[in-house]
Amino acid sequence: MERAKISAYQLLVLIFLFEIGTAILVPLAIEAKQDAWLAVLIGLVGGCCLFWIYHSLYSYYPDIPLTEYMQRILGSVLGKVLAFFYVLYFMYITARVLRDFGEMLIIAFYPETPLFAMNVLMVLVVVYTIRKGIEVIARTGELLFIIMMLIGISTIVLIIISGIIETSNLEPLLEKGLKPVIKTVFTQTLFFPFGEVIVFAMILPYLNQASKAMKAGLLGLGLSGLVIALIMAMNISVLGVNLISRSHFPFLSTIQTIEFAGFLQRLDIIFMLSTVIAGFFKISLYFYASLIGTANLFNIKNSAQLAYPLGLILLILSITIASNFSEHVYEGLQIVPLYVHLPFQVIIPGLLLIIAFFKNRKEQRKRNS
Amino acid sequence: MSRKSISLYLIIASISFLSGCWSQKELNELAIISATSIDKNEEGQYVKTIQLINPSNVAGGLQGGGGGQSPAVTVYSVTGDSVLEAHFNASSKISRKLYHAHANLIVFSEEVAQEDGIEDVLDAFERDPEIRPTARVVIAHNTKAGDLLKSLTAVDKIPAEKVNGTLEFTEQYRGTNLEVTLQDVIKTLTSEGKEPVISGFSIKGDIEQGKKMDNILKSEQDTTLETDGLAIFKEGKLIDWYQEDMAKGVIWILDKIKQTDVELDRDGKKNAIVYNVIRQKTEVSADTKHDMPTITINVRAEGDIREVRTSINLKDPKVILELEKELEEKIKKLLEDTVMRTQQNKTDIFGFGEEVHRSNPEKWKKLKSDWNDNYFSNLNVEVKVEAFVRRSGLRTNSYFSEMKDK
């Protein structure tokens, strides 16, 4: 653990930037057709419940991260093995997110550039940032949050005044009932993006006011959920469900549709700016979690030392996890949520909480008697 | 530490220099395309025509020499078995990298649209990140699509701009054409219960003459590009052309009319009163209670009287009310005629199906498989029009009234 403290507001901002990271990039929850935004909002509620689990664990062990209290709860051996798996999990998802952004840049902007070049640059920036520690990440978050907000507001204004929104695309509401929506929630939106907030189980111990953790977390989640739902609703009303389900990056298509005053057109750069910034935070925070997890597991004092070797592993992993983009997307939507996210985000933390609850009650009784 | 950072900088520097030849392209090494078109030749190959901008002939400026001596655009035609092959074949004729991102016009020939359907060629356009989804699509009427790009134009030096400008202003002031973007076409093609309509364009005059610089040196051009009707599609294939009033009716039902004119007969004089629609709102709603859905079209039009060629007392509110009634009838007839002809064509260009879908998804599931051919053509369509005359320009009564009194 480095000696650093972040404020509740910084936590909120980090959660927000982290959550919208890849969620604004992909056609999220499009299995729910025009009710995708609703699936996002219901997923948000589920995400808040998950955050409650992580927060409860945090309130039992307010000074140590997930990978360490795991060892206290389950004992040293089992806890260490599990912690190792968590580090692998964080690392794998970091690589996935990195791949997402590399692919996006190549498909939309730099068709002739190899993936390696795109990713290596991002990894260098992330490593540079990580070495500065969580306080600097948090402060960077605050600054870029302002910029993201400005971009977001101006984009929405531009979309509205260029008159491309057709709200009729959002109808009929709940065409096939709630079932497909709920199904989408439990196969996708609950885990991605909202369940991914488990990363903050590693970062919560840095918070300077433990009492504000719940409020900041829920506000951050809520704000990001609203923004994601808004963007999805906007995508649907501009492009229609058919077009979104066929596109890799619907938000890009939405922005490309903007035409205003004859010269504000092809604002692809806005898309690039907002997604790269948000993606940078997602990669950084996941990477930071795997970094402190590793340092914690192997008792390395100066975790910044690990940044370069882990960065190299991340880079190689991001290129080798899938041989083509379709495979990457298929894994991301079909396999990862159920077989990776579900156990790591829901089942294990849930079990940990139950054990921690009984353990703490026993200790309390001992103390009382 | 210092050795580490030096090696890091070296890595970054080498990556940067390596990338020099990846996605970089100087602006003056690009062939900026202003418009493309797709035709088909006798062998069944695609003919892609590209209109390139000659920057030095468009921009005047210091060194350019004012243009005027040579045409603003250069046109190349290439053939290929697929759209993309034709695109790559173009490189044997052009010294620069073809750059699509500024192409704002895509022209399909009538042939391609009638025989293969436009869905055959659209995928290549949609997939390419360079091509604008907002590029306008038109159909070349009575001419080859390639020829449409070859004609030079006078005021707008780039023909593509002239086509787009014309489309924009006819939509705005006349309401007989529609600006349709690439994305719109694809959206309506894939949509259940709506079929595309695309504006037509044609060449008036000699095609060969239009390619020459002489054509734009005259005050009256021998060869001009003009909007020409509205192409009606069914399942991606062009099946009918609507002209003038019929086209206006389509656009009215699509709620895209911004301004247009409506003429009334009076005292036995044809078109004696001209009403200018300034503002209108058209709403389509579906009633799905019965087996056969009923569609209601509600029109609310506001406008001014802008031309009077008869003696009529415009000061009298009763007369205005009377005029409004007549206008309502006239507009209603226009829309009903349009709907009837479209029902005969059995293609739902108005999106009535989408409306049914929205209001009753359950019912739509049963109807959608046979919508165009069976249900749409037998729909009950009710048109309700409200027209308001708000003003009459700078004058009240026309001088016709005074002349009559004399």
Place this chain on the structure above:
Amino acid sequence: MFSFLKWKKKKKNSDNQQEKSPIQSTDKLSNNIETSLTLNLEVIKQRTGNSTDFVIRPVNLGQHPKVKTTIVYIKGLVDNQTVNDFLIEAMITNPTLQEQITQQEVVDMIVKDVVAVGGIKKLSDWDELFTELMSGNTIIFIEGISVALSVSTQGGERRSIQESTTNVSIRGSKEAFTESIGTNIAMVRRIINTPDLWIESMKIGKMTKTDVSIMYINGIARNEIIEEVRKRLKKIDIDGVLESGFIEQLIEDQTNTTFPTIHHTDRPDGVAGNLLEGRIAIFVNGTPFVLIVPALFIDFFQSPEDYYERFDISSAIRLLRTIIFFISLIGPAVYIAATTFQQEMIPTKLAIIIANQRESVPFPAFIEALIMEITFEILREAGIRMPKAIGSTISIVGALVIGQAAIQAGIVSPVMVIVVSMTAIASFATPSYAVAISARLVRFIFMFSAATFGFYGMILVFIILVVHLSSLRSFGVPYMTPLAPFIREEAEDTIVRRPLWGYKKRPKMISGRNKVKQGENQKPNPPQPRTMTNSANEKGD
């Protein structure tokens, strides 16, 4: 009063320290002043290498008995009038002495009855004596007494108070600091008339022995920061301090950055405003530039005048400055990225114009931009270093040769010239030269990244820039405060500004225990119409 005592104590401490330093103790016989006058004068001549600007003038005090004294001072450093009228004349025309006068009484008499000058001080050791002498005081040696007197006669030719040339003001005080530390401190004291304005002094530089003072308002400045400033200043061991820049570079938190973490100004009102926010000013003798710590990034975009104008106008100007900063940072880079990577974002007509202009240009956009930028930097550097008369020639040559001829020759495109000139003007419009010059350096990094990876490269460099800025601290205060860490009340005084009545508190991270800046209800309200006691109004229409 208290501060004065402290100052004296500090001074003694620092002198004692220097006593121990080896350079002082070389070729020195004894550190104490001798009783013999001739011997003393011998020592002075020997120590100074018989320098010709030393004036050694024997004066006899009284007639019968007469006491031999000698006055020593340095030409140019003293105020000639004071020395002649109030010292030498007073001593020569002094009434006769008593017959039996002890040596001690002679000293007392000179102090009390003879010398008509304010500051006078007894000295007994040479180091102190030389420090006094070098700072422009006059020394009186008295035959037979091992004590010398130092009379405060500082003066000589100095630049008078003039208008600031680096921070020109439109509204507000026109006076700027001079090279004299005493004058400078007095100028600030004239603005802040409170005994809580405390000053500590020290001498830094083994050779130059430059006067350095730190000034702060007791209670408003934070003790931790004051202590940190003291600590860092004490640590300095350098032979000379020629400008406040020497101090700045030796006490800043991090040297590995192009961004300044210490502010400097030559306007007394600027210093006063900063002191009131709890900052600490460091005065250095010999320069009109006063250092201010801690300095935040946003401070470099503000000018004291922002608070003199009304808030709406100031807000608009501050927004403009933010835009200016971004233009000067990424102007050419955006041009490069847009014309070599993301051409689709340029409006079609503009793209055609640029393509046409670049048709004959033989270089890639990056090289073209680099040529123009470097040419501009050369012109700028030449313009600053040249005498003013030649400066205008340079601008003519620059405008004609670079602007006109380069375009006509087709070496660069007109658009490029527009972009570079815009950037150049923008970099001059940034209020702080220190930030403008670092933006200029970073601009080249942006240009390079734009040339290799287009906007993606630029965004990554921008992220690194933000991370770097967030990681900086100025005397322990995070550099990007109040934007990161975000402090809401203070963030309203960054790229926009609140009405003045809204500033209730001092900056949280900077100021000490006294946080309240102004009373409640400072918002001006017009009087109620009916309660107004204006007879003209009561009559009604």
